[in-house]
Amino acid sequence: MALGPRLDLRQSQSLVMTPQLQQAIKLLTLSNLEVEAFIGDALDANPLLEIGESVPVEALEIPAEELRRTHLESSPVDQLVGEGRAADDRPLDIDASALDGDRDTGDGAALTSSPDLGDTRAASLGGEGPDIDERAGAGETLAEHLHAQVGATSSEAQLLFVARWLIDQLDEAGYLTVSLAEVADALGLPMAVAEAALALVQSLDPTGVGARGLSECLALQAKEADRYDPCMQRLIENLDLVARGEFARLKRMCSVDDEDFTDMLNELRGYDPKPGLRFGHGSAEAVVPDILIRTVPQKDGSIGWDIALNQATLPRLIVNRSYYVEMRGACVAKDAKAWLGEKLADANWLLKALDQRQKTILKVAAEIVRQQDGFFRHGVSQLKPLTLRAVAETIAMHESTVSRVTSNKYLHCDRGTFELKYFFTSGVASSDGEGAVSAEAVKASIRQLIDAEDPKAVLSDDALVDLLKDKGFDLARRTVAKYREAIGLGSSVQRRRQKTLAGVR
Numbered sequence: 471m472a473l474g475p476r477l478d479l480r481q482s483q484s485l486v487m488t489p490q491l492q493q494a495i496k497l498l499t500l501s502n503l504e505v506e507a508f509i510g511d512a513l514d515a516n517p518l519l520e521i522g523e524s525v526p527v528e529a530l531e532i533p534a535e536e537l538r539r540t541h542l543e544s545s546p547v548d549q550l551v552g553e554g555r556a557a558d559d560r561p562l563d564i565d566a567s568a569l570d571g572d573r574d575t576g577d578g579a580a581l582t583s584s585p586d587l588g589d590t591r592a593a594s595l596g597g598e599g600p601d602i603d604e605r606a607g608a609g610e611t612l613a614e615h616l617h618a619q620v621g622a623t624s625s626e627a628q629l630l631f632v633a634r635w636l637i638d639q640l641d642e643a644g645y646l647t648v649s650l651a652e653v654a655d656a657l658g659l660p661m662a663v664a665e666a667a668l669a670l671v672q673s674l675d676p677t678g679v680g681a682r683g684l685s686e687c688l689a690l691q692a693k694e695a696d697r698y699d700p701c702m703q704r705l706i707e708n709l710d711l712v713a714r715g716e717f718a719r720l721k722r723m724c725s726v727d728d729e730d731f732t733d734m735l736n737e738l739r740g741y742d743p744k745p746g747l748r749f750g751h752g753s754a755e756a757v758v759p760d761i762l763i764r765t766v767p768q769k770d771g772s773i774g775w776d777i778a779l780n781q782a783t784l785p786r787l788i789v790n791r792s793y794y795v796e797m798r799g800a801c802v803a804k805d806a807k808a809w810l811g812e813k814l815a816d817a818n819w820l821l822k823a824l825d826q827r828q829k830t831i832l833k834v835a836a837e838i839v840r841q842q843d844g845f846f847r848h849g850v851s852q853l854k855p856l857t858l859r860a861v862a863e864t865i866a867m868h869e870s871t872v873s874r875v876t877s878n879k880y881l882h883c884d885r886g887t888f889e890l891k892y893f894f895t896s897g898v899a900s901s902d903g904e905g906a907v908s909a910e911a912v913k914a915s916i917r918q919l920i921d922a923e924d925p926k927a928v929l930s931d932d933a934l935v936d937l938l939k940d941k942g943f944d945l946a947r948r949t950v951a952k953y954r955e956a957i958g959l960g961s962s963v964q965r966r967r968q969k970t971l972a973g974v975r
Contacts, residue, residue, distance in 0.1 A: 853908035
């Protein structure tokens with residue numbers, strides 16, 4: 471039989487994700503600010519949508535005696551799982567770091583700052599979260615502050631030009647990131663002009679900006695305070711010895727007695743090593759929580775949980791159906807009617823997707839509270855190991871759905887405001903063999919032991935291993951060292967030097 475090309479028509483069926491499902495999945499991962507921007511775009515594109523009063527989502531109450539699971543309507547993503555299409559959803563955005571978060575939050579400390587919420591229900595928030603204008607106000611930057619001063623310090627055009635150029639090369643801490651040789655070469659100017667421009671910048675407020683290193687920054691502040699004598703100069707030139715705590719050697723080098731040396735150290739502590747950081751550089755924004763939790767007394771005297779979505783962050787969209795009827799009556803062409811029908815369908819789907827997003831967030835949050843009940847009652851010491859898969863299997867959702875829901879979402883309770891991913895931590899085997907404990911609980915115990923240690927008997931990592939074993943944590947020395955470093959605590963040698971330095975008055 472001869473071989474040759476030919477055309478065949480075949481019919482086949484395949485599963486695809488519709489644009490509506492893709493939109494619903496995308497909405498799950500968006501933060502509050504991103505949802506606001508998304509809604510703004512939708513309002514511009516769809517004349518049938520408008521801002522209106524939102525319908526409150528009913529809060530969930532979990533009694534203490536049963537902490538029952540609450541089953542809500544499945545999310546659009548779970549429609550894929552129900553139809554055997556989990557592979558379409560699985561690889562998108564599972565965050566592996568959520569399974570072993572190394573963020574340190576002490577017992578009762580909040581991950582992010584938030585205003586005093588008072589009553590943790592939505593009404594206490596004043597009804598509105600911060601708008602975009604409020605979020606954008608980061609205050610005067612260091613460069614703006616310096617540029618405002620430099621114009622009044624000299625009338626020489628060339629010197630001002632070089633000074634302004636240098637200001638733009640400063641980093642956030644106020645340090646000059648290029649050498650004067652590079653400045654002179656880049657601008658084609660004599661070294662003397664570059665040096666004069668740098669001196670001009672270093673004369674500006676705050677004192678210490680324009681320095682090319684820590685020693686120069688502290689020296690500028692000492693000169694400003696009229697304390698830069700030969701003894702202070704030698705002390706500042708040997709900051710490495712100060713960091714190592716070699717005070718006896720420093721006293722000999724500076725030719726001062728104990729009283730003068732203590733006075734010099736106290737003066738040095740009063741200087742700002744990073745003067746530029748006091749100005750705005752995109753300062754941290756207050757987080758408006760998505761989920762609010764408050765305690766609810768039960769009839770038997772126990773405590774349950776009331777879990778509600780923050781009404782101040784819920785989208786407020788409605789479909790103007792009277793306008794739709796009016797527009798449809800005025801439409802004559804079939805294309806216009808078809809376009810109007812598409813806009814109505816898009817508006818209805820968006821409202822449904824936003825409502826489903828809220829219910830899915832509430833469903834996942836309720837299960838997290840149920841699983842981490844000990845944390846909300848007793849603090850981080852009772853935080854349990856938890857994975858995305860464990861929550862997903864319990865509430866019959868896909869793991870990637872839980873990952874999306876917990877991204878950029880925050881929960882507020884009596885202990886502070888926490889990102890939902892904070893509650894997903896790795897486990898550490900307990901010494902009694904009864905189960906695993908959360909890595910965050912181990913970190914809290916390490917911090918507690920180190921905070922309580924005697925300055926004259928600083929605990930080594932081996933000593934911490936023994937003390938933690940008494941608390942029920944069976945850990946290797948390298949594991950203790952890893953957790954200690956993760957929460958920003960130095961080794962026993964470093965802590966001994968710090969405590970010695972702090973003890974010098």
